[in-house]
Amino acid sequence: MKVHKLSDHYQTLGVSREASADEIKKAYRKLARELHPDVNPDPAVQDKFKEITAAYEVLSDSQKRQSYDMGGSAFGGGGFGGGFSDIMDAFFGGGGSRGPRPRMRAGQDSLIRVQVDLHEACFGTEREITVESAVVCPKCTGSGCIDGGQPSTCAVCRGRGESQQVVRSVIGQVMTSRPCNACGGYGSVIQNPCRECAGEGRVRSRQNIQVKIPAGVETGNRIQLSGRGEVGHGGGPAGDLYVEIVEIDHDYLIREGDTLHMSLSVSMSAAAIGTTVTVESLDGPVEVNVKAGTQSGTPIAIKGKGMTRLRHGGRGDLVVHVEVQTPTKLSREEEELLKKFADLRGEKSGDAHVKNPDGGIFSKIKGAFTK
Numbered sequence: 528m529k530v531h532k533l534s535d536h537y538q539t540l541g542v543s544r545e546a547s548a549d550e551i552k553k554a555y556r557k558l559a560r561e562l563h564p565d566v567n568p569d570p571a572v573q574d575k576f577k578e579i580t581a582a583y584e585v586l587s588d589s590q591k592r593q594s595y596d597m598g599g600s601a602f603g604g605g606g607f608g609g610g611f612s613d614i615m616d617a618f619f620g621g622g623g624s625r626g627p628r629p630r631m632r633a634g635q636d637s638l639i640r641v642q643v644d645l646h647e648a649c650f651g652t653e654r655e656i657t658v659e660s661a662v663v664c665p666k667c668t669g670s671g672c673i674d675g676g677q678p679s680t681c682a683v684c685r686g687r688g689e690s691q692q693v694v695r696s697v698i699g700q701v702m703t704s705r706p707c708n709a710c711g712g713y714g715s716v717i718q719n720p721c722r723e724c725a726g727e728g729r730v731r732s733r734q735n736i737q738v739k740i741p742a743g744v745e746t747g748n749r750i751q752l753s754g755r756g757e758v759g760h761g762g763g764p765a766g767d768l769y770v771e772i773v774e775i776d777h778d779y780l781i782r783e784g785d786t787l788h789m790s791l792s793v794s795m796s797a798a799a800i801g802t803t804v805t806v807e808s809l810d811g812p813v814e815v816n817v818k819a820g821t822q823s824g825t826p827i828a829i830k831g832k833g834m835t836r837l838r839h840g841g842r843g844d845l846v847v848h849v850e851v852q853t854p855t856k857l858s859r860e861e862e863e864l865l866k867k868f869a870d871l872r873g874e875k876s877g878d879a880h881v882k883n884p885d886g887g888i889f890s891k892i893k894g895a896f897t898k
């Protein structure tokens with residue numbers, strides 16, 4: 528939303544607060560001629576032009592002017608009523624058409640989303656996609672005319688593509704132009720339109736397109752296929768087709784940029800004694816060495832088994848997060864063994880202590896707040 532600075536309407540028009548309606552009108556006319564968009568298309572000047580027009584809209588209406596003088600809301604609140612937009616229309620010609628518009632126009636870009644799994648995102652893949660798009664009409668090859676004919680000059684506008692009108696406004700008579708109704712602004716008319724495309728020069732069609740998806744893509748990446756978008760009106764050049772990647776979540780691998788994370792559950796005894804576990808990575812089975820005495824939450828990085836880097840090449844890491852499982856539902860014998868184990872280590876029942884926040888989860892939490 529554009530925020531306008533509130534300025535004094537009298538100052539804007541350069542008149543005194545006691546100025547008569549006639550003086551205000553005269554002042555506005557003078558300024559409007561200087562600042563008219565046709566004379567000076569500079570955006571800053573156009574803004575100024577809108578400002579003086581807004582000022583005039585208030586001051587030329589006795590009721591609004593009175594309310595404005597008393598500091599009322601008609602100043603900004605009421606906004607630009609019919610009078611104002613009529614004036615603007617007169618100046619800008621309701622779209623400002625200039626001459627016939629070309630029958631052939633550039634086509635639109637299209638967008639299609641493609642789902643890929645993590646493996647495909649990592650190593651790249653090829654995909655056949657089906658798109659519904661506009662293609663050059665095969666019957667008239669884009670001309671829109673039957674049997675190789677040609678559009679003929681519009682009899683109403685004589686090829687100009689616009690009809691002109693003189694509108695009276697506060698600054699005098701203003702010439703406005705609008706697209707010719709008879710020819711739609713083209714300046715020419717197709718007498719015998721092609722039956723296939725009804726004169727549009729293009730038809731809708733379903734196409735199969737082979738798309739190469741590079742290694743390392745992620746959700747939101749767009750692959751641009753130049754000239755594979757929609758063909759334009761009159762068989763004009765096609766836009767581009769964008770294929771947007773949507774990555775499907777993996778069962779247990781979580782992506783974070785080039786890094787993959789996974790969680791590995793290890794029994795208490797295995798974590799204490801140490802073990803080697805085989806896990807399924809994107810590259811197939813890899814061995815994870817869980818060292819003796821590994822604590823729960825310890826990350827183990829496996830170099831080069833993460834995601835492919837899209838632009839720079841190479842691979843990120845796979846980080847395995849160890850989760851030590853405390854045994855539950857102990858049998859009598861197991862419980863006895865664990866008690867014996869605790870005795871051997873000199874541990875007492877209720878042996879626990881508050882840890883200094885020098886590492887582990889506490890430092891992480893603390894870090895999150897003090898960052």
Ligand SMILES: [Zn+2]
Nearest residue numbers: 664667721724
């Ligand atoms: Zn056709």
Ligand SMILES: [Zn+2]
Nearest residue numbers: 681684707710
């Ligand atoms: Zn016409």
